[in-house]
Amino acid sequence: MELFIYIYLFLVGITLGSFYNVVGLRLPKGESIVTPRSHCTTCDRTLHATELIPVFSYLFQRGKCKGCKTKISALYPTMELLTGLLFAYSYYHFGFTAELVVALLLISLLVIIVVSDLSSMLILNKVLLFFLPLFVILRFTIAPLEPIWDAPLGAAVGFGLLFLLAIVSKGGMGGGDIKLYGVIGFALGLMGTLTSLFIAAMLGLVVAVINLAFKSFDRKREIPFGPYIAVGALIAYFFGQQLVDSYRALFFF
Ligand SMILES: [Zn+2]
Known part of the structure; x- marks a missing residue:
């Protein structure tokens, strides 16, 4: 059961981390965080669902766009992985307490800040x-x-x-x-x-x-x-x- 919670929080973390990347990258440019759908910034191709799996897509594609083979910044999978690990660690540290909510929010805020500060x-x-x-x-x-x-x-x-x-x-x-x-x-x-x-x-x-x-x-x-x-x-x-x-x-x- 405990293991299930860790895996669950890790998966929620890498998925939200992927969303935080989008927020941190697009908001400073004044773009919407909902539309357009995720696309390669070099060849503009809309990404297929299999290319949107946090961390794993990057690994399977060896860090390159499937279409134009442009290198994808390692920042994105790194932030996804960090979010996942920190979410899981927060549960280890605090268990099911109100402080866990503070921890997850603090991690979320900081991940978005790091991405937006590094990119713009x-x-x-x-x-x-x-x-x-x-x-x-x-x-x-x-x-x-x-x-x-x-x-x-x-x-x-x-x-x-x-x-x-x-x-x-x-x-x-x-x-x-x-x-x-x-x-x-x-x-x-x-x-x-x-x-x-x-x-x-x-x-x-x-x-x-x-x-x-x-x-x-x-x-x-x-x-x-x-x-x-x-x-x-x-x-x-x-x-x-x-x-x-x-x-x-x-x-x-
Ligand atoms: Zn491309």
Whole structure:
């Protein structure tokens, strides 16, 4: 029975992940997410049902369009697979609790953000405004944090810190990133928000140093910070408390 739930959540995850790819790719371009039906962006051929199976179609077609043989970006199957794995993991972590709903929503939001930020450097208000009320309702009803004001506090501090960072860095941080933190802060609470920011900043720093070392760093190019925020938020959400505890144990306080 347990195994069945994991498989079910994995399949729901890769299927929704496939939809989130479409949302993240099309919304920034102002396109409808329903029509036209999925098509190859190179040869414009409408995709057959067998080419729309999340993850598996990509593997069977060896990452190429069946018609024109153009390579398909590995980002799509990767995001589908990640969504599936994270959905299944959320059940492992939380079981059938109200927090499972928060987890699935947070994963969904972050997957869409990563796709839209990587494909068009945009974090859309439409997406944020869809998820914000859901987190607000959940955090004030069936899935509250302890104490109850921890969620709005996390949102306020996340939004405020990124806003300050944007002023200090003179536009190095996009408006989308600031608003995004206002939303995920509600899911994470104060401690989670601070931990996630720390992790995102560390990751960004490590990647910047690696890029500098290989001299592939282009100063003029804007760096999408969304993926770092997403990874930081997920690590903090699932393991934040453990991280803080082990950090404390390490420094004896
Ligand atoms: Zn094609």
